[in-house]
Amino acid sequence: xxxxxxxxxxKEMPLHGYELKRRLENIVGYFGTVSYGSLYPMLRKLExxxxxxxxxxxxxxxxxxxxxxxSEGEARFSELMQDPGAPFNLKMLFxxxxxxxxxxxxxxxxxxxWVRKLExxRGDQERIAERNIHRYRAALLTRAIEHLExxxxxxxxxxxxxDQL
Amino acid sequence: xxxxxxxxxxKEMPLHGYELKRRLENIVGYFGTVSYGSLYPMLRKLExxxxxxxxxxxxxxxxxxxxxxxSEGEARFSELMQDPGAPFNLKMLFxxxxxxxxxxxxxxxxxxxWVRKLExxRGDQERIAERNIHRYRAALLTRAIEHLExxxxxxxxxxxxxDQL
DNA sequence: GACAGATATATCGACTTGATATATAATGCC
DNA sequence: GGCATTATATATCAAGTCGATATATCTGTC
Numbered sequence: 001x002x003x004x005x006x007x008x009x010x011k012e013m014p015l016h017g018y019e020l021k022r023r024l025e026n027i028v029g030y031f032g033t034v035s036y037g038s039l040y041p042m043l044r045k046l047e048x049x050x051x052x053x054x055x056x057x058x059x060x061x062x063x064x065x066x067x068x069x070x071s072e073g074e075a076r077f078s079e080l081m082q083d084p085g086a087p088f089n090l091k092m093l094f095x096x097x098x099x100x101x102x103x104x105x106x107x108x109x110x111x112x113x114w115v116r117k118l119e120x121x122r123g124d125q126e127r128i129a130e131r132n133i134h135r136y137r138a139a140l141l142t143r144a145i146e147h148l149e150x151x152x153x154x155x156x157x158x159x160x161x162x163d164q165l
Numbered sequence: 166x167x168x169x170x171x172x173x174x175x176k177e178m179p180l181h182g183y184e185l186k187r188r189l190e191n192i193v194g195y196f197g198t199v200s201y202g203s204l205y206p207m208l209r210k211l212e213x214x215x216x217x218x219x220x221x222x223x224x225x226x227x228x229x230x231x232x233x234x235x236s237e238g239e240a241r242f243s244e245l246m247q248d249p250g251a252p253f254n255l256k257m258l259f260x261x262x263x264x265x266x267x268x269x270x271x272x273x274x275x276x277x278x279w280v281r282k283l284e285x286x287r288g289d290q291e292r293i294a295e296r297n298i299h300r301y302r303a304a305l306l307t308r309a310i311e312h313l314e315x316x317x318x319x320x321x322x323x324x325x326x327x328d329q330l
Numbered sequence: 331g332a333c334a335g336a337t338a339t340a341t342c343g344a345c346t347t348g349a350t351a352t353a354t355a356a357t358g359c360c
Numbered sequence: 361g362g363c364a365t366t367a368t369a370t371a372t373c374a375a376g377t378c379g380a381t382a383t384a385t386c387t388g389t390c
């Protein structure tokens with residue numbers, strides 16, 4: 001899913017591949033890597049689809065291909081931001097760029113998913129208590145539950161912050 | 166990294182591919198999927214390397230290839246468990262099967278890495294406060310820090326539990 | 331005996347990763 | 361000025377993974 005952050009960055013300003021990689025690593029660095037083997041092929045594919053346009057820009061330094069987002073690209077970006085299957089962390093990186101109503105919807109949708117998962121994990125925990133699962137796997141489950149509890153409180157706080165705007 | 170859980174499960178008992186997949190999904194299901202496209206090729210590769218042996222077992226149902234771990238396979242498993250690059254969650258799933266001293270080493274190593282990351286993120290947070298990063302990206306950083314704080318307390322608790330054994 | 335659903339292995343295309351190749355431009359520094 | 365080092369920039373490769381699908385067989389049941 002390198003598509004979403006590429007479009008998100010190009011929405012702000014035109015950039016060439018190398019600079020895109022630097023910026024991508026800056027913002028998605030906490031939860032993943034960015035490789036040329038996915039970046040350049042994706043840029044070519046986006047160009048094929050007409051979602052970005054590349055133009056050679058020879059002014060200074062090595063030859064660069066500067067990419068600009070098109071209106072089709074902006075539409076694709078919106079589509080990805082609304083896709084429940086797209087990674088939440090990636091959508092979060094660009095949530096400032098969408099409309100407030102869409103924003104709340106995205107946050108609430110994620111909160112509900114986490115609540116559902118938390119219930120699931122609690123169910124697992126009860127089932128585990130019956131059998132004699134070793135303490136280490138039980139601990140892993142506890143950790144997952146703690147993360148979900150934190151996440152739900154965290155996102156609820158964000159949602160309430162939205163309402164106050 | 167499907168190699169580690171395959172060896173970990175086969176260490177407990179011989180299993181065929183389909184049953185392996187079911188068990189893998191049970192235990193690694195919280196943090197990933199298991200596809201046939203990685204399972205079967207990996208079983209064949211492990212067999213090539215002499216780390217497992219497959220034997221056809223026709224007693225009942227569709228023909229099965231039952232895999233057994235070899236001593237080379239057990240050595241490979243130990244190696245992976247000691248590899249700092251192997252995913253912590255996967256190692257945690259099989260930590261009960263290694264020696265207590267190795268166990269403590271693995272846990273302490275992970276704790277130290279999380280402590281280091283936490284310091285890094287706190288540094289990022291200070292740097293962000295200076296510039297005007299939007300609240301959503303700041304919130305993502307807060308979330309990462311909260312997770313790390315929880316994780317460190319969680320693993321410290323496990324380590325202290327080990328000392329009492 | 332027919333049909334649904336579970337069991338079992340296998341493979342495909344598309345994609346990602348990590349590494350590396352191949353350039354040129356900018357920079358440091360004596 | 362000259363020269364090495366580092367940064368910039370695009371490109372590609374082998375290996376591995378994912379998600380889907382193909383192709384069987386077996387089991388239960390009405």
